[in-house]
Structures are given as C-alpha cells and as structure tokens.
Amino acid sequence: MLDMPSTASLRVYVSEWENGRRSISARYAKVLRALLGVTDDELTGRGESLVSSPMADGYDDLMGRIDAARSISLTMVNTFMDQTELLRTMDRQMGAAGLVDQMTAHLATLEEALTFAVLPETRRPVARALAGAATLAAWQALDVGAVERAWRHYELGKRAAQEAEEPMYLAHATAEQAYVLCDAGRAPMAVQLIRDAQRLGGKTMSPRLTAWLYAAEAEICARAGMPDDSQRALDKATRSLPPGEDARDPDMLSIFLNEGHLSRWRGNALALIGDDEAVGSLYAALGNADPTFIRASAGLRCDLAQAHIARGEYDQAHEHLRQARLIANRTASVRQRRRVEQLTQRV
Template identity: 80%
Template structure:
C-alpha cells in the first residue's frame, strides 16, 4: 500500500502537499465532498505508510489524478482472474451463451468506445481515463474468453487488439511501464487471434518504445524491425511509412545516424500523397506529410542535426491544436534542437511551454524528458 501511492506521486514529481491541492481541486470540479486539508495531510501520510486503507471514494480521485489502476495504487500485483470452479458448468455455459450474442453491431460499439477514449486521451491525457480503459479491456477480454466459434472470436479479438494497444500507450505515458508492456503483449496475442498482421506490427513497434524508455534502444531497434517483418506484404502504405518513421526515431536514440536517415527516406517513399492522415485500414494510425516532417525533425533533433529546427517549426505551425500531448512532445523536440545549437533562451522557452502542456495531460513520460533536457540548460 505504501509503495503504490508514493511511487505514483513521485513519478508525477508531486510533493504530498501538491497531491492534496490536486485532490481538493478535483473535488471542487466534480462537486465531491472530501476531508479538510489538515485531515488529508494525515490520510496521505497514513496511506503511504500502510497505516490506513484507501477507501473507494478517495481511490477514484487518486486513480484519476495519478493514472494508476486500483492494484497499482495499493501496491498489489494484478492477480489472475478467478477461475471457474470445477463443477461450475452452469456458470460457464451461461457465459458461453452470452458470448454468442456478441454481434457485429456490438463489436462496432466496442470499437466506437475505443475511438472515444482515443479522442479524450489526445485532448486531455491518459491519467483521467484509467478506470474507463480498465473496464473497457475487461469487457473485451471477457467477451473473447468465452466466445467459441471463429466468426465471433475474430472480430472481438480485433477490437481487443486496438483497445489494448491504446491502453498500453496510455500506460506508458503515465509511467506505468509494466502495465504498458503487459497491454502490448495482450494486444499482440489478440492480433494473432484475429489473424491481423497490421495490428500485430503496430503493437510490436509501439512496444519497442518501452524498451527505448527503459534504456535498451539497441534491442528496441531489433523489435521495431521485427514488427516490419510481422506486417509482411499485407500492410497499408501508410502503416509501412509509420513503421519506418518509428524505426528512424529509435535508431536516432540508439546512436545509428545512417540507419536513421535511411529509415526516414523509406518513410517518405512509402507515405501516400495528400493531406489525409488517417489510415482507413488502421484507425489508430495518423500520418501525413506534416506529421512525417515533425517525426523527421524529432529524429534529427535527437541526432543533434541543425536541419531539425526548420522541420520542427513547420510542424508546429501545422499542428492540430487538439493534439495536446503531441504538442508537448514537439516542444521538447524544439528545445532539444535549440540546445544542440547552443540557443539556450529558445530552448528554455519551449521547455516552459512543454512543461505546462505535460502538466495538463499528466504525462510522466514527457515530464521525464523535460527534466533531462532542463539539465542541459
């Protein structure tokens, strides 16, 4: 109990006093009644020392603020789902019968819910969505577990693959790296069940970012290239371009400039022309010339290349204002590019704005990068 709350709070860079202020702000905004400031000081201390259990009303507030699951908040490892008792055939048959009612209309509802969560995440950040996403994944896993025939399993598995990959990226953003890894594994298994190589390639490539953030970029390069092989010849041109752009960024982090530039050239070659960004065959992929220019600037900034600045400013001018988290990342890229040129005032200004955006979305991942770049000022 002590480790969960304290770890999540420190990952945010919050003191206990800051956590209390955020709890009070949340309560005001959601018209909730909570204890006085003095009492909250006692509660937080006792929660972190394991002297008081976190009740559900406070757990709901803390999960929304810190982006943790209930198990993570309380320092528990996720336990496997309770198995069906040996003689519980009635319950098992009921679940199997219920799964047969999962129609294509219901699968579309699942996918629409994933899309809604993706939109909210893009604009407000992942931290406030942990309860909704946890419930969404549980519903999809339950539907898949008790579905029997392929005509039911495959569409449910496809919906689960998309939702699990989104949940994994959200977990990575809030600093829950083990949860991110497990969700990517779930997404990969679901993609294989659905026989969808594109979804498998996407989940595998995003999982490489967990390795990068963990300080293993060389292994991440191998994994993102394996993702390209997993996608095979059935991948859409836009997804192929996305995978090459991801490879370029990871190669830059691994200190492989030639490989990085070669991957960028391949991304440009594969990307379809036009302003459209959404891949109709893979709704989680957004990539057009503007996005690729931003990605190129990111990779070149990581390499310390002077060309990065011009690409990044073009991307900043074209950035969709609803992509709050992406804008925070772009500001970090600009700070890094200016630092490489010794332009410290400009770097400081972009880091200040990145810090504000990261605070709005609760992004621990961006906050860590901001702290690393700040040390270079």
C-alpha cells in the same frame, strides 16, 4: 475424525454461509475445500459465493457465459470499437491519467467476451477489437509511467492480433512496445524489435502504416546512435507515405500520419543525431500541428528544445521547455515530464 452435524443443521449452516451471516470455520473449511475443489480465497467469498450448493458444478454458469458470448454481433463489436475511439480522442486531447478506470473496464469487457466466445467467426472480430484497445491502453500506461502495465498490455494486444489474424495490428503493437525498451535505455534492442514489427506486418500493411513504422524506426535508430540508419529509415518513410492532407489510416484507425506529422518525426530524429536541419522541420511541424493533438504538442516542444540545445540556443530552448512543461502538467503526462526534466538539465 470430524463429527458432522445433522442434515438439518448443515442446511442452516449453508444458508448462513451463503448470506454472510456465519463465517466458515477452519473445521468446515477443510471439508468444503476438498468437496468443492476451491481455494481458501474462493471459499471465503471475496465477492461471490461458491458454496451455493454442495452439488454445484459450475456448468450452468459456464454455459450461460458461452451463450451470452454467442450473441455478440457485428453491431456489438462496432460498439466496442466506437468506445475505443472515444477513449482515444479523450486521451489525445486530455491525457491518459483520467482514463485509467474507464480503459481498465473496457479491456475487461473485451477480454470477458473473448474468453467465452467459442467459434472463430465470433472470436476474430472480438480479438481484433481487443488488439486495438489493448495497444491504446498500453500507450496510455506508458504515458502515465506505469511501464510494466504497458508491457503487459502490449503483450495482450499482440496475442489478440495473432488470434484475429491481423498482421497490421500485430506490427503496430510490436512497434509501440519498442518504445518501452527505448525509454528504459535499451535502444539497440528496440531497433531490433521495431524491425521485427515490419517483418510481422509483411506485405499486407497499408502504405500509411508502412511509413509510420519507418518513421518510428528512424527515431529509435537516432536514439540508439545510428545516424545513417535513421536517415535511411526517414527516406523510406517519405517514399511510403501516401500524398495528401489526410492523416487517418482507414485500415488502421490508430495511425495518424501525413506530411505535417512526418515533418515533426523527421525533425525529432534529426535533432537526436545533431543535424542542423532539425529546427526547420520542427517549426514547419509546429505551424501545421493539429490543435486536437494536445498531448503530442508537448513532445513537439521538447523536440524543438532539443534542437535548439544542439545549436547552443538556450533562450529558445528554455521557452519551448516552459511550454512543454505546462502541457505535460495539464495532461498529467509522466513520460513527457520526465523528458522535460532531462532536457532542462542540459540547458
């Protein structure tokens, strides 16, 4: 039997617990856990007081969050998308390592908005914004070597895309997730996943995204030791790509692909399967490379090194690996540094 203090004393205790002037002893913790329905961590604070009133039920706070989520307008969603775009540009030019905190905060804001949005007309635009942001965050995590975090972000992006009823976003997140498997040495499984991504996109996909998916399939098939499949996917990518110099897909802002980008992808796949035409495609891509894609240029240099190694041209391979290492160090790309080291061991 617990001897309880007077009502006046309890009021003092509650006030002191709230203000951090008195810690909750084990004697009272047992009672408060049962009374308030909270865990030990929640009871002892961890940043917010949950004993503000023995009669508090949380509905006021919940309704406040729901009301706040209702006020999210299309303008606010566009602001979320603009923030994602800014982070994408910074990542492309500077690398992902310095953006972890900003990206984490951005995702948390979007997840909070989606958690407390109730009706579909509010949830879907927020879910679409979250799908794009989560997929970008996943690629950044993969670049800095945080592979489990990358996988979880891709899963978040896929769930958000499904809620938003956006097959293109779902296909893109699924296809990029295949690279996690590929980097882990599970290329055959990655081939299955990227083909599933094409199925998920269905007939709603833009031509540029369709070409992007085929180009990614070609690379992954090459890494899986499937040269014929890789060549067929490259042919499909070429046929699907819209003509012209424009690279940005207006229907899928995370997709950049024109003939110059595809030349790099073609050269990469051909180098992986040992095709002698790889060098020509890669030098064509190097000559047309967008100077703002700084981190991607490390990958292109690695591709060229790989193509020269296949031809026994080790001096040229060394020079491209030197350039790739400089860029990878500048952008703090763990993924590209790993590839540089793997190729260096073959020279």
